[in-house]
Amino acid sequence: MSLMPVADALRQVLAGAEPLGTETVALDDALGRVLAEDLAAKRTQPPDDVSAMDGYAVRAADTAEAPAVLTVIGEVAAGHPFEGKVGPGQAARIFTGGVVPAGADCVVVQEVTERDGDRVTIKRPGINGKHIRRKGIDFSEGQVLLARGRRLDDRDLMLAASMNYPLVPVHRRPKVAIVGTGDELVMPGTEPKPGEIVYSNGFALTALARGEGAEARDFGIARDRIEDIAAHVRRAREWGADILVTSGGASVGEHDLVQRALKAEGLDLSFWRVALRPGRPMMHGRLGRLQVLGVPGNPVSSYVCSVLFLVPLIRRLAGQSDLERARETARLGRDLPENDEREDYLRAMLTFGADGPIATPVSSQDSSLMAPLSRSGCLVIRPPHAPAAAAGSPCVILKLAL
Ligand code: AMP
Ligand code: MG
Numbered sequence: 001m002s003l004m005p006v007a008d009a010l011r012q013v014l015a016g017a018e019p020l021g022t023e024t025v026a027l028d029d030a031l032g033r034v035l036a037e038d039l040a041a042k043r044t045q046p047p048d049d050v051s052a053m054d055g056y057a058v059r060a061a062d063t064a065e066a067p068a069v070l071t072v073i074g075e076v077a078a079g080h081p082f083e084g085k086v087g088p089g090q091a092a093r094i095f096t097g098g099v100v101p102a103g104a105d106c107v108v109v110q111e112v113t114e115r116d117g118d119r120v121t122i123k124r125p126g127i128n129g130k131h132i133r134r135k136g137i138d139f140s141e142g143q144v145l146l147a148r149g150r151r152l153d154d155r156d157l158m159l160a161a162s163m164n165y166p167l168v169p170v171h172r173r174p175k176v177a178i179v180g181t182g183d184e185l186v187m188p189g190t191e192p193k194p195g196e197i198v199y200s201n202g203f204a205l206t207a208l209a210r211g212e213g214a215e216a217r218d219f220g221i222a223r224d225r226i227e228d229i230a231a232h233v234r235r236a237r238e239w240g241a242d243i244l245v246t247s248g249g250a251s252v253g254e255h256d257l258v259q260r261a262l263k264a265e266g267l268d269l270s271f272w273r274v275a276l277r278p279g280r281p282m283m284h285g286r287l288g289r290l291q292v293l294g295v296p297g298n299p300v301s302s303y304v305c306s307v308l309f310l311v312p313l314i315r316r317l318a319g320q321s322d323l324e325r326a327r328e329t330a331r332l333g334r335d336l337p338e339n340d341e342r343e344d345y346l347r348a349m350l351t352f353g354a355d356g357p358i359a360t361p362v363s364s365q366d367s368s369l370m371a372p373l374s375r376s377g378c379l380v381i382r383p384p385h386a387p388a389a390a391a392g393s394p395c396v397i398l399k400l401a402l
Pocket of ligand 1 (some may be wrong): 180181182184185197198199200201202222247249250296297298299
């Protein structure tokens with residue numbers, strides 16, 4: 001069986017994965033949620049012409065021959081409009097955010113004025129339109145400012161609030177169940193016996209899924225027995241998982257334990273061999289409506305495969321329009337040899353040089369090494385059969401840091 005290209009594998013994972021249903025949440029709870037509908041502004045911002053400074057609202061023509069002495073007929077503060085009209089020879093005291101009264105066509109900053117009772121001397125000519133924020137310069141009622149499929153960030157919450165949305169329609173958050181496998185694994189904090197190692201994959205995958213807005217739960221370690229793996233899978237299904245991620249137990253050396261356990265549960269397998277490094281074996285299938293990703297046990301592989309397949313799958317189920325993490329360009333910090341038939345994702349340090357980012361792949365790319373993964377700021381992506389590349393040449397990277 002030949003290896004499937006990464007892009008084809010991702011297409012298969014996403015085929016048939018539909019956005020989940022929708023719900024309405026308070027804006028205060030909407031950070032990281034994905035909009036299920038376009039949001040059109042319910043109001044115009046600013047709703048009127050307002051002053052950008054503290055000063056006097058005047059008619060510019062009256063101040064053309066400055067100094068000019070004007071009569072102060074009222075005061076306008078933010079939230080306290082002035083009903084009157086500024087006529088010839090008149091001015092209104094105004095503060096930032098105050099609605100520019102009718103008749104006035106500019107604001108003169110208070111620094112170039114001198115007040116004396118109900119008189120104000122304008123010492124420099126005002127310029128028509130100066131220091132006025134026009135009605136609607138930010139946005140107008142009816143304008144779609146936040147599109148369906150957008151994952152709301154902090155600034156989007158600010159904007160949605162100003163558009164007058166106390167609640168927003170969002171997609172349900174995907175539920176991601178994580179299951180580890182291995183007789184050798186023990187939880188952190190326990191004293192490993194000879195031959196045992198500490199379970200670590202689940203912590204990264206749970207955090208990765210949560211960072212992508214999913215509700216994630218780690219179902220812990222299944223022992224290398226079909227019944228125990230199946231029992232963990234059943235628990236994940238009872239919880240209502242939309243996605244199940246298993247790690248380990250999928251290599252041929254272990255007799256495809258995870259695949260056999262899942263097949264016994266009714267798995268419809270779509271692939272299990274992808275032309276990817278690190279990432280052998282990488283499996284996908286469906287158990288009814290449950291999407292199943294079987295990532296390798298080696299920690300780095302489990303993480304890279306999750307970035308490549310779990311992240312887009314979460315985003316698709318969450319209704320997000322951009323499915324993959326952004327790729328960027330950088331320059332190589334060292335020479336790289338020619339690549340083979342597998343798409344390579346090299347752990348690399350990310351620094352900033354005089355002409356932009358520099359990605360320097362760490363010296364050992366062994367897929368079990370967690371310390372260099374933790375230090376890496378990005379993955380350098382090398383397509384299958386990429387030719388040798390010299391330090392300084394451009395490369396494509398995927399950033400890892402938060
Ligand atoms: P496997 O795919 O089960 O053959 O695992 C490959 C390697 O990854 C083995 O050395 C395992 O001990 C290790 N490994 C598997 N699962 C985990 C895990 N959840 N946390 C840390 N290491 C793991
Ligand atoms: Mg194992």
